[in-house]
Amino acid sequence: MTMILSVTKIGRAMGAAALVAGLAFAAPAFASEAGGPVVETQSWSFAGPFGRFDKAQLQRGYKVYKEVCSTCHSMNLVSFRNLADAGGPGFTMDQAKALAATIKVKDGPNDAGEMFERDGRPSDRFAAPFPNDEAARASFGGALPPDLSLIAKARAVHRGGASFLGDPFTLYAEAGPDYVYNLLTGYVEAPHGVTCDGALQYNQSFIGGTCIAMPPPLTDDIVTYDDGTKGTVQNYARDVAAFLMWTAEPKLEARKSTGLKVMMFLIVFAGLLYLTKRKVWSSVAH
Amino acid sequence: MSGHSTYTPSNGFTRWIDSRLPIIRLGYDSFVAYPTPRNLNYWWAFGAILSMMLAVQLITGIVLVMHYTPNTLMAFNSVEHIMRDVNWGWLMRYMHANGASMFFIAVYVHILRGLYYGSYKAPREILWILGVVIFLLMMATAFMGYVLPWGQMSFWGATVITNLFSAIPLVGDPIVTWLWGGFSVDNPTLNRFFSLHYLLPFVIVGVVVLHVWALHVVGQNNPTGVELKSEQDSVAFTPYATVKDAFGMVVFLIFFSWFLFYSPNYMGHPDNYIPANPMVTPAHIVPEWYFLPFYAILRSIPDKLGGVLAMFGAIAVLFVLPWLDTSKVKSATYRPLYKQFFWVLVICGLGLGYLGSQPAEGGYVVASRILTAWYFFHFLVILPVLGLVEKPRPLPESVTAAVLAKNAAH
Numbered sequence: 292m293t294m295i296l297s298v299t300k301i302g303r304a305m306g307a308a309a310l311v312a313g314l315a316f317a318a319p320a321f322a323s324e325a326g327g328p329v330v331e332t333q334s335w336s337f338a339g340p341f342g343r344f345d346k347a348q349l350q351r352g353y354k355v356y357k358e359v360c361s362t363c364h365s366m367n368l369v370s371f372r373n374l375a376d377a378g379g380p381g382f383t384m385d386q387a388k389a390l391a392a393t394i395k396v397k398d399g400p401n402d403a404g405e406m407f408e409r410d411g412r413p414s415d416r417f418a419a420p421f422p423n424d425e426a427a428r429a430s431f432g433g434a435l436p437p438d439l440s441l442i443a444k445a446r447a448v449h450r451g452g453a454s455f456l457g458d459p460f461t462l463y464a465e466a467g468p469d470y471v472y473n474l475l476t477g478y479v480e481a482p483h484g485v486t487c488d489g490a491l492q493y494n495q496s497f498i499g500g501t502c503i504a505m506p507p508p509l510t511d512d513i514v515t516y517d518d519g520t521k522g523t524v525q526n527y528a529r530d531v532a533a534f535l536m537w538t539a540e541p542k543l544e545a546r547k548s549t550g551l552k553v554m555m556f557l558i559v560f561a562g563l564l565y566l567t568k569r570k571v572w573s574s575v576a577h
Numbered sequence: 578m579s580g581h582s583t584y585t586p587s588n589g590f591t592r593w594i595d596s597r598l599p600i601i602r603l604g605y606d607s608f609v610a611y612p613t614p615r616n617l618n619y620w621w622a623f624g625a626i627l628s629m630m631l632a633v634q635l636i637t638g639i640v641l642v643m644h645y646t647p648n649t650l651m652a653f654n655s656v657e658h659i660m661r662d663v664n665w666g667w668l669m670r671y672m673h674a675n676g677a678s679m680f681f682i683a684v685y686v687h688i689l690r691g692l693y694y695g696s697y698k699a700p701r702e703i704l705w706i707l708g709v710v711i712f713l714l715m716m717a718t719a720f721m722g723y724v725l726p727w728g729q730m731s732f733w734g735a736t737v738i739t740n741l742f743s744a745i746p747l748v749g750d751p752i753v754t755w756l757w758g759g760f761s762v763d764n765p766t767l768n769r770f771f772s773l774h775y776l777l778p779f780v781i782v783g784v785v786v787l788h789v790w791a792l793h794v795v796g797q798n799n800p801t802g803v804e805l806k807s808e809q810d811s812v813a814f815t816p817y818a819t820v821k822d823a824f825g826m827v828v829f830l831i832f833f834s835w836f837l838f839y840s841p842n843y844m845g846h847p848d849n850y851i852p853a854n855p856m857v858t859p860a861h862i863v864p865e866w867y868f869l870p871f872y873a874i875l876r877s878i879p880d881k882l883g884g885v886l887a888m889f890g891a892i893a894v895l896f897v898l899p900w901l902d903t904s905k906v907k908s909a910t911y912r913p914l915y916k917q918f919f920w921v922l923v924i925c926g927l928g929l930g931y932l933g934s935q936p937a938e939g940g941y942v943v944a945s946r947i948l949t950a951w952y953f954f955h956f957l958v959i960l961p962v963l964g965l966v967e968k969p970r971p972l973p974e975s976v977t978a979a980v981l982a983k984n985a986a987h
């Protein structure tokens with residue numbers, strides 16, 4: 292018996308030791324991650340279960356995108372008609388038409404077999420600034436300005452430690468727009484000893500490295516807002532980040548409002564099933 | 578358990594059917610009259626939850642295929658077309674992607690339930706083995722499904738995992754070329770993965786039928802691990818189990834919906850919203866979360882072939898588990914030491930999962946090695962030895978006796 296006990300005691304001690312050792316070796320991960328990209332979370336109207344886009348903000352963001360970002364970045368997944376979609380920036384179809392008409396689109400072939408240029412229609416995608424990726428790279432020393440359609444879902448900075456465990460409870464799902472905002476406002480003085488080659492710029496929030504090939508795109512008053520909002524870099528960055536969240540997730544509002552209905556139904560249904568279950572089982576000890 | 582059928586057709590039409598194809602009888606015997614232990618807890622609802630999730634994956638998957646294009650040039654944009662232009666397409670796509678994660682959460686709970694209550698022991702060995710087969714098929718299906726949207730993680734995950742086969746001596750490289758249908762992951766690879774991703778779920782359906790058949794022959798285990806002895810140990814499946822399972826399923830749907838509607842990209846990787854690019858390797862290639870423990874085991878072994886063997890070995894031990902555990906007592910409730918080792922194994926699995934998500938360097942590798950060693954030590958050494966040395970607590974006379982004793986204590 293004593294031998295038996297000691298065998299199991301040894302086993303248990305080994306199990307505990309293995310766990311402690313395993314976790315101890317992994318522990319530095321929770322402590323470190325300092326020195327990574329700086330991303331401060333922002334407050335967004337579209338966060339949380341009841342979040343909705345702020346239409347005026349999306350319209351301002353569209354203006355920033357169009358006047359600044361679209362000179363370098365494509366947005367191939369979004370059409371002008373989407374600007375008038377429910378749950379979007381809330382342009383009217385006429386406004387969307389007028390915006391589409393500002394671009395020229397190569398179409399064809401026509402009956403004579405020739406390509407021709409026509410005015411843009413709502414069904415056309417936003418115009419890309421470069422004919423292909425190679426042309427874009429050639430203009431930026433080899434760096435490619437990525438297509439922005441999905442960028443707000445294609446980037447996320449780990450906020451370090453075990454914060455990912457809390458996210459399902461707080462429903463934090465805005466890592467993308469937070470990143471875009473921080474990137475656009477992240478062109479600070481390079482720390483001592485850090486230098487960037489040639490046309491590269493130091494950016495404290497860039498995930499891809501220390502220096503970025505995108506020159507600071509925003510300066511105060513570079514875009515004139517129509518609704519009187521102040522033209523500051525922070526406002527531009529926040530508005531365009533919100534706009535990019537919409538281009539990445541155009542059905543966000545439909546998703547959250549459907550979710551609310553489904554949740555209410557399921558919770559009531561679960562309550563009724565629970566009562567039924569209690570009734571059914573009341574006569575059986577279990 | 579698979580005793581005499583008590584079904585009596587109630588009218589001429591059902592009598593006519595019953596004498597030609599007794600399918601109503603089969604349904605009645607399996608899901609109405611079937612005796613189920615009276616003391617099951619909610620961990621037993623996960624079988625029903627898994628069946629529900631399998632149906633969810635099949636239905637959403639079939640709808641997705643109506644709009645998806647399996648071609649490297651169009652796959653990524655066709656998924657975005659589903660998200661943007663197809664009516665309710667975003668719902669179908671997010672249900673299918675999050676549904677896969679939910680399916681794995683449910684299957685891990687279901688497997689751990691089996692481990693805790695000793696459901697793999699005689700007479701349920703075949704039932705258990707069929708379960709492990711389902712688990713393997715699920716992993717293959719999910720892996721190939723993740724390749725279909727043709728994002729960066731799709732492409733690089735496929736490249737890393739298919740490359741593992743090159744570790745096989747002599748024929749490794751030709752096998753990889755054969756799997757790819759070329760000299761890299763490319764359009765032929767995408768096409769065959771699409772074909773198999775459509776096929777395997779139906780194979781899973783087939784194996785689930787066998788699994789449930791085996792279940793209905795040997796009967797369900799229960800929290801005491803004591804086999805049913807008399808009629809009063811059980812209740813009829815309907816209404817008792819039906820209503821309890823239904824409640825469990827709806828609660829699980831609430832959990833599912835929480836992610837589906839409010840954080841649908843939480844379980845995914847942002848890089849998969851970047852179209853696949855064979856020229857750009859992502860900084861960290863990580864598989865979907867449900868593969869992470871196995872990925873950690875793979876990378877813990879310094880040798881490629883050794884890593885692959887360890888990874889498959891981690892699942893292979895589950896096949897022989899019924900013969901590794903030497904204890905006659907099933908339920909951990911009556912096995913004070915096994916209970917502790919069970920929880921150590923759970924923490925070990927979670928630790929491996931975390932390590933699988935981290936870069937394979939420094940302390941992470943050392944930690945993965947320790948936990949991998951523990952994983953195998955648990956199955957290959959502890960379980961055989963424990964059955965011989967552990968002194969179990971006295972078992973209840975019967976399920977009913979256990980229930981009455983518990984209720985008396987309250």
Ligand code: HEM
Binds near residue numbers: 627705789792796
């Ligand atoms: C598609 C996946 C699966 C489905 C749909 C499924 C379905 C079911 C159902 C409906 C039951 C009866 C209810 C219950 O006792 O929970 C069951 C029981 C069981 N399953 Fe599964 N299962 C799946 C995967 C697995 C896997 C992967 C394993 C193990 C590796 C497994 C092992 C078992 C065992 C041992 C039982 C009997 C448990 C007991 O009665 O204590 N199953 N399964």
